[in-house]
Amino acid sequence: AALAVADGTALRPWLLLPGPAGAGKTHLAICIANYRVENFSATGLAPALFANIPEMLGELRESIMDDFERKIQNYMNCPLLILDDLGAERDTPFAIEQIYRIINHRYISRLPMVVTTNADRDDLDTRIRSRLNDTNMDLVTVCPMNLPDIRS
Numbered sequence: 001a002a003l004a005v006a007d008g009t010a011l012r013p014w015l016l017l018p019g020p021a022g023a024g025k026t027h028l029a030i031c032i033a034n035y036r037v038e039n040f041s042a043t044g045l046a047p048a049l050f051a052n053i054p055e056m057l058g059e060l061r062e063s064i065m066d067d068f069e070r071k072i073q074n075y076m077n078c079p080l081l082i083l084d085d086l087g088a089e090r091d092t093p094f095a096i097e098q099i100y101r102i103i104n105h106r107y108i109s110r111l112p113m114v115v116t117t118n119a120d121r122d123d124l125d126t127r128i129r130s131r132l133n134d135t136n137m138d139l140v141t142v143c144p145m146n147l148p149d150i151r152s
Contacts, residue, residue: 001141002028005080005114006035008045013112014140016132018121022149025116029082032114036080046079048114053099054089060098072098076105080112086128087119096125107131110139 004010015032017025033048040047056075063071075081081102089095104127106113121129134140 001143002032002114003035005112006032007039007043008112010112010141012135012138012141013110014106014132015114016140016142017114017116017145018142019118019145019147020149021118022151023118023145023147024150025118025145026084028145029084029114029116032080033082048080048082049075049078050082050084051075052084053086056083057089057095057098061094072101075102077109077111080114081106082114082116084116086115086117087124096128100125100127103128103131107134107139 001010001015005013005015017028019025030050033050036043036045036047039045060068060071083099083102086099089099103113105111115132117124121132124132132140135142
């Protein structure tokens with residue numbers, strides 16, 4: 001599933017990688033991004049934009065208004081967005097709104113996205129959870145990574 005997203009042949013444009021901390025979700029997501037970079041000349045696929053959600057929100061929070069909209073539009077419209085560690089952000093109205101804006105835009109536009117999370121999906125914002133669970137519209141492939149912590 002990860003290779004299909006990386007090489008642009010995935011039937012479903014979203015890949016959700018849920019699992020416990022240390023299971024290799026971020027590693028796999030970075031492999032997808034690296035594949036895009038390494039194979040750009042052969043495939044013509046644009047590189048992925050990798051964003052750790054807490055860091056992305058911090059960067060957005062510090063942006064000036066004009067720069068803020070440019071940055072958020074970049075997350076909304078890049079060819080492949082990789083959102084790492086959904087659920088690790090502080091649950092503030094600002095955070096929920098910005099994550100929802102990005103995910104909802106990509107949902108409506110059916111733009112490719114990879115999401116990693118070790119959060120229980122039931123704990124995510126209802127609107128975000130609904131979009132991540134939308135397997136009926138051939139949008140999301142869920143690949144649980146229920147593996148032991150590779151760090152220990």
